[in-house]
Amino acid sequence: MQGIAFLGDRNVELRSFPDPAPGIGEVVLQMKASGICGTDLMLYRRPASAVGAPVIGGHEPCGVVAALGPGVDATRVRIGDRVMVHHYFGCTVCEHCRSGWAQLCQSTPVAVYGNNANGGHAPYLVVPAATLIALPDELSFETGAAISCGSGTAYAALRRLNVSGHDTVAIFGQGPVGLAGTQFAKAFGARVIALDVSPVRLARAAEFGADVSIDPSSADAVAEIMAATGGRGADAVLETSGATSAATAAVRAARIWGSVCLVSGQGPLDVNILADLVFRQITVFGSWTFSAAGQMECARFVVERAVDVDRIFTHRWALSAASEAYRLTDSQAAGKGVFLM
Ligand SMILES: [Zn+2]
Ligand SMILES: [Zn+2]
Incomplete structure (x- = not known):
């Protein structure tokens, strides 16, 4: 499949990555929306010399469950579930991981989807089932994307x-x-x-x-x-x-x-x-983003108070428009952008 990678020095490219296959405890998500957020600009602007093996960008992924890997409890995660992702994964057993703050895990290198692990700027994303957060039926995929980092x-x-x-x-x-x-x-x-x-x-x-x-x-x-x-x-x-x-x-x-x-x-x-x-x-x-429970709370608040989070987006893009999308975001002349699949 094709995904957007940050190559450094303000270059982004739609390049080929292996088709996603879920490992033990993982799921494949079919992406529906993947937001553009401030950290993406840092990745976009960094020098090419600082970029290692390219990964798929995008840390505001939102979509539906498309496939379950071995060991995923099919009574809890179902094909077609609408989900957001708490976009970090740590050791799972330390005090921070157990309190839902995987980004604070000190025990192991934390996977940050869209940064050091493949993210949402692609048709599919593989993540551990434990990172999934239900997207309430009332909320659009775009709103789910925004809640997943910037608005959250x-x-x-x-x-x-x-x-x-x-x-x-x-x-x-x-x-x-x-x-x-x-x-x-x-x-x-x-x-x-x-x-x-x-x-x-x-x-x-x-x-x-x-x-x-x-x-x-x-x-x-x-x-x-x-x-x-x-x-x-x-x-x-x-x-x-x-x-x-x-x-x-x-x-x-x-x-x-x-x-x-x-x-x-x-x-x-x-x-x-x-x-x-x-x-x-x-x-x-x-304050650094939010816990998994905080992300759930934010989504609930948005539903119950009818906050029009979609309104934050000024630009909606196809993945093929990656260069233009990031060039405009970099100019800071636009509001928030999102890729829709
Ligand atoms: Zn962000
Ligand atoms: Zn941990």
Whole structure:
């Protein structure tokens, strides 16, 4: 079969891979949707010299079960089941694997589908049955793809920030993760201050319900957030942009006793520990995607609150359009893209 591989230096190619055959405990999924997410851009942009044997990209896979390998319990996993994938697989027995956080496994090299193991940018994907998460009937395959990384990351971060209808949340970056953050924070009942240097992205954030929009390239982000909150600062701050200055601004824009969650980032966090953190009682933490149970919870929330996750996608592609899809994603002129099979 043909799958999309990242060859480095911004080259992607549809190339031949062996037809999938499930091993012990594995299933073959027929892919229906495979999202494009931020980590894919890192893989796309890395130098060719850093790329080993190519694997199929795509870590937001969503599809249906097409074949069961030996040892898969056919009473629990059935051909035709609509599924997402928790896109990591570790040793299965350590405390992290057993708590559903396989990405934190320290016992063995963790398989990350679409990164160091074949992912979803292909007609088929082989994964352990244990990675499957049921896709509720109410949700489209595209929504399942978004929940599988980008939107799920935003949801998990807001949950850890304990965001509710009492809160004003400032969200740095309104790319696919930040925009999903705006969407979920509104569904949690919060007031949202959206920040981005792109007027197009700020306009999208407003369409998604953002109450205040700030362009940090033309205004002092911290001062604007203070002004929008009566001088208090934001109750919670989510930093998704990865911009060098954003993490520091995120900390300074939080109110006394506020919380700051970083899901992206470059460069050092330039804060004065006493002035910015201790004397303001600030909590700062990082958040890396979500557990398998967290992915299930996100899907359930999307169903019960009728969150229109599909709306996050601006571009739908065929696998054959891989080069164009990634070129456009790389330009950051577009929103989120997804391959549909
Ligand atoms: Zn991702
Ligand atoms: Zn483990």
